[in-house]
Amino acid sequence: MHHYPGRTAAAIAAAVLLACTSTPAQAATTATASTAAQQTVGSGSWGAVATVNTTAPYGPLTLTFNNNGNPAHPSFTSRYFTIANTGTLTITAANYTGTASAPSTVQFIVESCSTAWNEPTDTCPGTPTQILAPAPGSSSSTVTTTTVPASPGAQIRLRARVSTSGNVPKSSTSTLTIGITVDSTQVRDATTTGG
Numbered sequence: 001m002h003h004y005p006g007r008t009a010a011a012i013a014a015a016v017l018l019a020c021t022s023t024p025a026q027a028a029t030t031a032t033a034s035t036a037a038q039q040t041v042g043s044g045s046w047g048a049v050a051t052v053n054t055t056a057p058y059g060p061l062t063l064t065f066n067n068n069g070n071p072a073h074p075s076f077t078s079r080y081f082t083i084a085n086t087g088t089l090t091i092t093a094a095n096y097t098g099t100a101s102a103p104s105t106v107q108f109i110v111e112s113c114s115t116a117w118n119e120p121t122d123t124c125p126g127t128p129t130q131i132l133a134p135a136p137g138s139s140s141s142t143v144t145t146t147t148v149p150a151s152p153g154a155q156i157r158l159r160a161r162v163s164t165s166g167n168v169p170k171s172s173t174s175t176l177t178i179g180i181t182v183d184s185t186q187v188r189d190a191t192t193t194g195g
Contacts, residue, residue: 046087046187048094048149048180062177063160065102067168074105076162076174078122083156083180085149090188092150095181096132097142102174104137105166110178111159112147122159131158132178136165150188 061081069075085091100108110133115126134141149156160176 044087044089046085046089046091046182048083048085048087048091048182061179062175065106065108065162065174065176067170067172069170071167071170074162074164074168076164078159078161080117080119080157080159083149083158085152085154088152090150090152091148091182091186092188093144093146093182093186094148095142095144095183097140097179097181098132098134099140099177099179100134100174101138102136102176103168103172105164105168106174107133107136107163107165108174108176109133109161109163111161112156113159117157117159122161124159128159134176 063079063081065076065079067074068077096110098108098110100106102108110131111124111128112131113124113126113128115124117123118125129147131145131147132141132143147156160178162174
C-alpha cells in the first residue's frame, strides 16, 4: 500500500493514450500513432494502451471504416484491438471515450467477450457485452467501466463494429477514435492521504 502527500495526490492525473497500427489492407483501417503516457508515482506506475500492435509506438486509436457493400446494403468489417496494462500497479476501472465521425445512419459499438473472441468468424462463443456506443452519426460519449486489463502486463481484446439504420453512401468514410483515462481512484495499489 502506498501513501502520498496531499500535494502529490492533487497533482495526479493519469492520461492513457490509445494506439494502433494499421490492420491488414483488406480491413481498410488506418491508425494515428504517437507516444503513450504513463503515470508514475513513487515506486509504482499505471497506464494502459489500446493497440493492434505488440510494441510501441502507441497513441490515439483512430480506426477508419469504409462501406464494403453498396448504399442500400452497407457492409463493414469489424476491428479487433488489445487494451494492455503497461504499468506496475493494478487498475480497477477506466474511463473510455469514443468519438465518431460518420453518417447519421452509422453507429459504432465497442464490445468485450466473456470468453475469447473467434476473430476469423467475427463471433463471441460466450456472451458479448457492450462497453461503448456513441450515438449514431458524428458524436462522442464517455463511460466508466471495470472491463480493463487489471494486472500489470495483462491484456484484454475488444471489438469495434458498425451498426447501420439505413443507406450509407459508398463513398463515405467513417472514423472512430477511442481514448482512455485512468485516475488515481481507479488504481488499487495507490492510496492518497490528506496533508
